[in-house]
Amino acid sequence: MSATPKTPALLYDEAAWTFEDLQRAYDAIEVIALEDLGLDVYANQIEVITSEQMLDAYSSHGMPLMYRHWSFGKSFARDSTNYQKGYTGLAYEIVINSDPCIAYLMEENTMTMQALVMAHACFGHNHFFKNNYLFRQWTDASSILTYLDFAKKYVTRCEDEYGAEEVEATLDAAHALMDQGVYRSSRPPKLSDAEALAKVTARAEHERQSFNDLWRTLPHRTEAPEDEAQRQDEVRSIKLPEENLLYFVEKASPVLAPWQRELVRIVRNVSQYFYPQKQTKVMNEGCATFTHHYIMNELYARGQINEGSVMEFLHSHSSVVFQPSFDDQRYSGLNPYALGFAMMQDIVRIVEEPDDEDAEWFPDLAGRGDWRGALKDAWANFRDESFILQYLSPKVMRDFRLFALGDDGRKPYYQVAAIHDEAGYRDTRAALSQMYDLGLHEPNLMVVGADLDGDRTLTIEHRSVNGRKLEPRAKAETMKHLERLWGFKVEIVDA
């Protein structure tokens, strides 16, 4: 019996890791990611944290800083209970769309897991954040942490000045409208309101420098006249219908104090920041999973990790991309990792070894010969809904044995609308694509009128798609929050 000869090229050979191991592995991964795959990433900042810190990070959307609110405490209470009772595990990593890109590694991970996580987060997700059009257009990776820092301090200051309960009431109301606080179809007027942010911070800075205890005791409840004039101009420039309810309320509400408008804006900016992530779950996870899969295999091919590590990697990889069937106990919808990874592997196959079916379905892609370029195109220019519509091949539908189930709310049965056969490929694909179209699953609400000179009734139109109505109880509860922000009567009419 002979011990496995220790290859000098091996990056590590034990499960326990040291910071030197991490750095060595990172460097090797970086070589493959940049030189072989040609990924384009933000600088990486990798932070090693404990499981308790991971739980902390969970509760505030994974962000390293966040303003204080009870709802984060609630999710923390739920997550930590579930974790302590062993109902759920913790994610191996959290990665943040910021520049530099921050990735958290858990200290409990083995060295192989750390390598996998670095490939997954620091290169897969990172490349996606930097290149996908949604993130490029709608989020500002370089300023998000500065902004959150500002938001946190601002909320704390408001709590000191106006009382935690007042602040909580405003935040609660704004949170209730978070889903309606984003621009879906139109571009935001300014990229995350960079100018407005600069103005607020400049003012805060000015206050700090010209600190005067006498001034501090004066209530800041009134708006400076020039701010008010500018805001009224902005209100006038809003063209109805307006899809961003939070934006409209923030600008036009007759009752909000300036600091409340700022709180609403904070919630709106946070919501907008996360909106691209909601629309790209399959692609984002698919991209990261594809990347780690390729890189780990490549590390093995280059002799930089040993068989044991590969087995460990494959074990966790296959549980990540495991897709139970619809009738399985463990089934809880399509697994975005599984679907994204399968589609991306499939793109490689179509580009490299297309068959007749692929030539018919993907004439531009089949045999193109450059799978790296093809994938990067897809990662850059699509979101889940369009990506599926464009790239889901009959082969993947057959592999997953996908079928579309029609649900007409009134009828006592479901009807199978299409399955993975010649007649059903296109319909199944279209149905799947629609499942990822947030516009169809989140209520489409628009401000159509605000009687600002009269009784100040705010009129909101619900544009129903496929005859779907608002859930009445949730509607009543949410309306209360909206009315609190607006201060006057709010009506929702069906279009």
Next chain:
Amino acid sequence: MSHFIDRRLNPKGKSLGNRQRFLRRARGQIKEAVNRSLRERSVKELEKSGRVSIPSKSTAEPRFRLDPATGKREHVHPGNKEFSAGDRLRKPPQGGGRGGKDASDSGDGEDSFTFTLTQDEFLDVFFEDLELPNLVKTSLKDMTAWKYRRAGVTVSGAPTNMNLVRTMRNAQGRRLALKRPSTDEVNELKERLFALESVAQKTKAQRDELADVLARLEELEARRRWAPYIDPLDVRYNAFQPEPVPVTAAVMFCLMDVSGSMGEREKDLAKRFYMLLYLFLKRKYEKVEVVFIRHTHHAEEVDEETFFYSRQSGGTIVSTAIEVMQDIQRERFPAGQWNLYVAQASDGYTQGGDAQRCVQLLNEEVLPILQYYAYIEILDEREMDVFSDPDAGAELWRAYRSIKDPRFAQTRIAHPRDIFPVFRELFAKDRKAA
């Protein structure tokens, strides 16, 4: 292009502020849940942190949602086995169904929200009802009593803890080893220097000597600076280590009337009474045993489950319980080795003449060896008003009024908040002692 940061030593509990905001918001529901779980907990389990469920409505975060029961939509699922297009499947009852994640964690609907309270948070809520004085609360929540004792010397510490003898000894050793010039040596040279300089007309030899003395003096001063009198290296501090205060054992006898007149509410109140005493004893003593004795006209030792949840019919003779307690005490808990506490709860009725027997037993045999005897009479809320006069009341109450021993305390309760006064003396004593 990368750097690693070790954040593991950063403070944890970043979510603490958020958690407190959440607990404050759900205060009312949490309190109800805690009270519910008190019923399920045994007296000894009180201190464990606990899972509580609260109705999620109180902390709901409503959003506009589409009603799953309206309109048309399609879902795509994996793993088709035998379906073809056009097949129909009956919907499971209740309309909803799989596929969507309707009303799961969104906090809507009637489901409840379950999470874990820490021990501290749990006790906070438990105490709230009992209206304990704040000082008592802190002393109850305090884990163990610690005493600091000497544990050698260390190289770091507060200036007040500096160990002068050790420090000076180290300094002297170092000075010797480094051959630090002594003050005498320097003074000697200085005297010589003074003598030489006071000569008005110096000879050549004197001038040479002066130069030589100056050079030597300078060298000595340099050496003295280089090897200081006391160096930070020499400093030692006294180290102290916390050590738990040695404590002894206590036994707590829970006596309760379980005849028909004691209902669920009465037992519930009694349970809190026992819990509070247990909590108190737990702080004071390392080992606390609990003995449950129930009685009707006949008394016996039982386990906790039976004690609180089973009923017996029969008359009421309180003295039987005291006698059983005495037997158990003599047999298993000799007074010299155990601190003895008794907590008795009853609705105040006992058979004619028995009350006198109880008083006699207590005065002559029991109280002399006890630490404390607390008696509560559990009343109806309406009765509470009627019996506002301490001299009126049931037979047992009136009889117990004659006991003048300071170790005996009695009170009437109808609400949880009435429980504490019976222990007031006990806790006050503890405070004075501490």
